[in-house]
Amino acid sequence: MDETQKFITENKQRFLDELIELLKIPSVSADPAFNQDVLNTADKVAEYLKAAGADNVEVCETSGYPVVYGEKLIDASLPTVLVYGHYDVQPADPLELWESGPFEPVIKKTEIHPEGAIFARGSADDKGQFFMHVKAFEAMNKSGQLPCNIKFMIEGEEEVGSSSLGEFVRNNKEKLKNDIILISDTEIISKEQPSISVGLRGLSYVEVEVKGADLDMHSGVYGGAVPNPLNVLSRMIAKLHDDDGRITIPGFYDDVEELSEQDRADMAKIPFSLDNYKKSIGISDIQGEKGYSTIERASIRPTLDVNGMWGGYIGKGAKTVIASHAFAKISMRLVPGQDPEKITKLFVDYFPTLAPSSVVVKVIPHHGGQAYVLPTSDKGFQAAKKAMTETFGKEALPARGGGSIPIVALFEKELGSKSVLMGFGLNSDVIHSPNEHFGLFNFYKGIETIPYFFKYYVEG
Ligand code: BES
Ligand code: MN
Ligand code: MN
Numbered sequence: 001m002d003e004t005q006k007f008i009t010e011n012k013q014r015f016l017d018e019l020i021e022l023l024k025i026p027s028v029s030a031d032p033a034f035n036q037d038v039l040n041t042a043d044k045v046a047e048y049l050k051a052a053g054a055d056n057v058e059v060c061e062t063s064g065y066p067v068v069y070g071e072k073l074i075d076a077s078l079p080t081v082l083v084y085g086h087y088d089v090q091p092a093d094p095l096e097l098w099e100s101g102p103f104e105p106v107i108k109k110t111e112i113h114p115e116g117a118i119f120a121r122g123s124a125d126d127k128g129q130f131f132m133h134v135k136a137f138e139a140m141n142k143s144g145q146l147p148c149n150i151k152f153m154i155e156g157e158e159e160v161g162s163s164s165l166g167e168f169v170r171n172n173k174e175k176l177k178n179d180i181i182l183i184s185d186t187e188i189i190s191k192e193q194p195s196i197s198v199g200l201r202g203l204s205y206v207e208v209e210v211k212g213a214d215l216d217m218h219s220g221v222y223g224g225a226v227p228n229p230l231n232v233l234s235r236m237i238a239k240l241h242d243d244d245g246r247i248t249i250p251g252f253y254d255d256v257e258e259l260s261e262q263d264r265a266d267m268a269k270i271p272f273s274l275d276n277y278k279k280s281i282g283i284s285d286i287q288g289e290k291g292y293s294t295i296e297r298a299s300i301r302p303t304l305d306v307n308g309m310w311g312g313y314i315g316k317g318a319k320t321v322i323a324s325h326a327f328a329k330i331s332m333r334l335v336p337g338q339d340p341e342k343i344t345k346l347f348v349d350y351f352p353t354l355a356p357s358s359v360v361v362k363v364i365p366h367h368g369g370q371a372y373v374l375p376t377s378d379k380g381f382q383a384a385k386k387a388m389t390e391t392f393g394k395e396a397l398p399a400r401g402g403g404s405i406p407i408v409a410l411f412e413k414e415l416g417s418k419s420v421l422m423g424f425g426l427n428s429d430v431i432h433s434p435n436e437h438f439g440l441f442n443f444y445k446g447i448e449t450i451p452y453f454f455k456y457y458v459e460g
Contacts, residue, residue: 003143004451008135012444015135016118018048019443022087022127023105023120029065029088029160038156041087042066045154048131052138054152060172064164065156069175072141073149079458080149082178082417083137084407085130085185086158089122090432097434107440112191112428117437124438125431129184129423130154132443136450145451147458151178155407158185161205161367162407169407169414178417180380180457183408184446186401186423191441193271194388196381197421199299199400200408202334202371204343208233208351209362210326216312219320227358229326230311236354236361237328240304244290247304247332249343249350257337259300267295270399280428299400303333329366333402340368369406372419379460380420386460387452388422391445422453 008015027041028034042059045068050057054070065088073080092102100106105120118128133152140146153176155165169176186197210229217226242248259267272295278286288297297303307330312323332343344365352361374381376398388396401421408419424446430436 001145001451001455004139004145005448007139007143008444008447011135011139015131015447016440016443018135019118019123019128019131020105020120022048022131023118023122024103026092026103027088027122027156028091029157030091038065038088042068042156045087045134046070048134049152052134053141054137054150060168062164062168067156067165067168068154069152071149071151072137072146074146075149078148079179080151080177081454081457082151082153082176082181082415083130083133084181084183084411084419085133085152085154086126086156087130087154088156088159089125089127090159092121092434094434099435102434102436108437110437112426113437113439113441115440117439118443119435119437121436123436124425124429124442125436126158126185128438128443129425129446132184132424132446133182133450135447139447140451140454147454150454151176158405158407161369163367165407166410166414169410173415176415178415181408181411181415181417181419182380182450182453183405183419183421184423184450185405186403186421187425187427187429188388188423188442189271189397189399190426191439192392192394194392194394194396195270195399196384196388196396197401197423198374198376198381198398199336200372200421201299201302201402201404202338202340202369202409203404203406204332204334204340204347204368205329205366206332206344206347207329207364207366208327209364210236210355211324211360211362212322212358213324216324217322219322222322226322227356228322229359230323232355232359233309233311233326233328236351237306237309237330239354240351245288246290247302249304249346251346252302252343255337255339255342256302256335259296264296266398267300267400268293270295270397298402300335302335302338303331305331305333307331333404334371336371336373338371340370344368367406369404370409372405372408372412373400374418374420378418378420380418380457383453383457383460384420384422386456387449390452391449420453422449424449
């Protein structure tokens with residue numbers, strides 16, 4: 001272990017320089033304009049895995065973007081850890097809100113990161129995080145201290161719903177066989193308070209369209225006498241929540257697993273300052289489902305949110321017009337018990353009933369995924385807890401996360417393995433937003449901690 005940590009200390013600057021190279025490639029999976037960049041990123045990841053000492057490194061074709069695979073199998077009688085991550089990133093827009101180019105990584109100091117943070121799209125989600133595993137592996141491998149077998153599966157479509165990964169996993173069960181999956185694509189509570197995500201929410205994502213007349217019309221000539229799809233859509237969306245912040249779709253809560261009083265009491269112990277929370281995002285008050293705390297609303301309760309809404313005139317100045325169409329993109333975050341397909345169907349059946357007969361409503365389902373929970377009794381959780389507790393010098397807590405990594409539930413179904421979500425990001429990294437960044441403290445703490453996970457997992 002000492003040799004591994006020594007190797008890390010001696011190579012810190014190089015690790016950072018290599019990450020910077022990776023962050024320069026705009027691997028935006030959602031936008032076809034970046035197709036070649038996404039493919040180039042896969043090649044770069046493969047190159048890094050080889051340089052770290054992985055064998056049988058492959059850029060595996062799928063029906064979408066490739067999965068990068070690599071392995072080091074030292075002894076069949078030892079456990080195998082499968083590391084999962086994603087090399088694709090979210091679109092960088094709105095570009096004008098970035099203080100430096102999203103694909104021109106720079107190190108800047110912030111209040112939370114006086115030692116510096118690396119600013120770039122993908123720095124925290126997830127290039128900076130999966131790269132910690134490549135470097136921790138390199139350190140263990142080159143210092144002769146890799147304690148078990150390791151496999152890497154780094155995909156390029158996580159941010160667009162992992163559409164090809166399910167098939168890849170089903171077709172490669174033997175190759176991907178493992179004892180535990182290790183993922184760094186989530187957060188810790190703070191730099192002082194380590195935590196392990198023991199839950200992820202599921203997702204159902206739909207797009208809706210409301211059509212009125214066949215053409216856009218003068219809002220003076222026709223206004224008041226004809227359906228206005230934007231007015232109608234707003235009313236329909238408003239009806240999806242009641243005054244207590246509960247979702248009104250019939251049957252929506254039927255399968256929700258409620259937490260025990262003990263679990264809720266444990267959650268209430270997580271350090272949380274409402275004032276800091278509000279200040280950090282610039283809101284004067286919070287809102288949400290009645291009867292639940294902010295942490296609960298953002299992790300163990302299902303939600304429904306409009307992610308985008310458009311139609312009519314959105315250019316400069318004023319144009320008087322009644323649009324023929326209105327659109328919205330809506331996400332529902334799901335919790336254990338809820339089935340994404342069932343929830344999508346409930347939405348598809350219910351939403352059109354909220355419309356007047358003057359319009360036509362279409363609902364187009366997008367991707368979805370099941371929620372995930374890891375019991376704290378799991379050997380993988382225990383190893384992660386020991387590892388983080390050791391390197392942070394403070395006991396790591398279990399915490400349910402609000403985000404989704406839909407493929408994690410599928411890993412359990414297809415490979416029969418649990419996933420440990422040992423992420424090192426912070427809420428304040430603003431993933432998916434302008435000025436995404438990843439603290440150098442977090443990056444190096446991750447590289448330092450991962451070898452301890454391997455050690456304790458193999459010993460445990
Ligand atoms: N890394 C995130 C998920 C995440 C973030 C989990 C923070 C917990 C805390 C992942 O890359 C992501 O953004 N997932 C998407 C889902 C996907 C289907 C687009 C999400 O949660 O919106
Ligand atoms: Mn991610
Ligand atoms: Mn993401």
